[in-house]
Amino acid sequence: MFFSVIIPTYNRAHLILTTIKSVLAQSYTNYEIIVVDNASTDNTLEILQPYLAQANISLIAHPVNMERAVSRNAGFDAAKGGYVTLLDSDDVLYSNCLQDAYNYHTQNPTIHFYHCNFEYINEAGKVTHKGATHNVTNPFQTLAQGNYISNIGVFIKTEIAQNVRVDETPILIGTEDYDFVMRLLYKCKQIGYINKTNCAVLEHPQRTVITHDFELIEQRITYFVHKQINSNLFDGEYAPYKQDFIVNNYLYICGAAAIRQRTAKAFSYLFKAFVANPFVLFKIKFAHHFLVIIKYIIK
Known part of the structure; x- marks a missing residue:
């Protein structure tokens, strides 16, 4: 078999x-x-x-x-x-x-x-x-x-x-x-x-979709990031991309906060992404998340 x-x-x-x-x-x-x-x-x-x-x-x-x-x-x-x-x-x-x-x-x-x-x-x-x-x-x-x-x-x-x-x-x-x-x-x-x-x-109405509130998302992704960067994964082939990994997960939390109109949290994680890698300021994804925050502020 x-x-x-x-x-x-x-x-x-x-x-x-x-x-x-x-x-x-x-x-x-x-x-x-x-x-x-x-x-x-x-x-x-x-x-x-x-x-x-x-x-x-x-x-x-x-x-x-x-x-x-x-x-x-x-x-x-x-x-x-x-x-x-x-x-x-x-x-x-x-x-x-x-x-x-x-x-x-x-x-x-x-x-x-x-x-x-x-x-x-x-x-x-x-x-x-x-x-x-x-x-x-x-x-x-x-x-x-x-x-x-x-x-x-x-x-x-x-x-x-x-x-x-x-x-x-x-x-x-x-x-x-x-x-x-x-x-x-x-x-x-x-x-x-x-x-x-x-x-x-x-795709159907009963399909399982994770729709946790923001606190659960924040806890989950924070746990995930800490687990990975404290494991042996980033001692090997992932090592050059540690900043990318952290930045992208911070931006994920930022987006989750923004669409729930948790504006202070959204800006907090946008700033954390910048601190993790200042060069993200020049990336399209950084600007995109900033605009998402603004969109939900004025919505």
């Missing part, structure tokens, strides 16, 4: 079969599906029962909602395939996704972390917009400036995913993906890229 497709879910009975069927329709068939249910209160488990009779589909049922990080790690630990890929229970793979991923591996057997493009679709299946496409020359620099890797369409050697793991610290919820990708790159040293759009994120 080559791929383990890990599908964490919570109350997605009306959507999860579309997700599972998109995997079952793959042109490449050497895979397993691991569904990790987080104590759904709808009829998700009932919907899944007919599919669990198939040899390549298994279920991990948590007695309580363990959140995404725990669910993903549970999937990693249960995986029998050589590579794992994460798929939310309201997203889909296009039919050649796994075949193209396998072909990429056979052509690049020393690359253990790679991804393809994705797009956004509505409930009618119509493409609403494309996800960002990135074939970067310096992934360490690019990641220090912001997370450009989505969870969907990412393939990771199983033993590496099991070793790196998603951080289960509750305060990181909403930023655990960025943290995971940064540590994966540090471990793998390179990110492979398949320049094909092979999967889609479904």
Whole structure:
């Protein structure tokens, strides 16, 4: 078995079969599906029962909602395939996704972390917009400036995913993906890229979106920044981009404050970004955040 497709879910009975069927329709068939249910209160488990009779589909049922990080790690630990890929229970793979991923591996057997493009679709299946496409020359620099890797369409050697793991610290919820990708790159040293759009994120009214109040965002990003810069990540390949990392996260908090009309906080983090790297004053992103603050002052 080559791929383990890990599908964490919570109350997605009306959507999860579309997700599972998109995997079952793959042109490449050497895979397993691991569904990790987080104590759904709808009829998700009932919907899944007919599919669990198939040899390549298994279920991990948590007695309580363990959140995404725990669910993903549970999937990693249960995986029998050589590579794992994460798929939310309201997203889909296009039919050649796994075949193209396998072909990429056979052509690049020393690359253990790679991804393809994705797009956004509505409930009618119509493409609403494309996800960002990135074939970067310096992934360490690019990641220090912001997370450009989505969870969907990412393939990771199983033993590496099991070793790196998603951080289960509750305060990181909403930023655990960025943290995971940064540590994966540090471990793998390179990110492979398949320049094909092979999967889609479904936009729908119930889609989970992190909408924390400002204090929680500030705590989360502050924790994340301190965690990263005090780890060994910035002793290695990330080291030249430490200022970029700090500045971009300060600007993120600045923007979160601005749109909530927390003007004093917004200016405070804009100033912190300047102190971290005075040259940011000449960057478009600095001017952009300043204008966002002004926009919400006069709104």
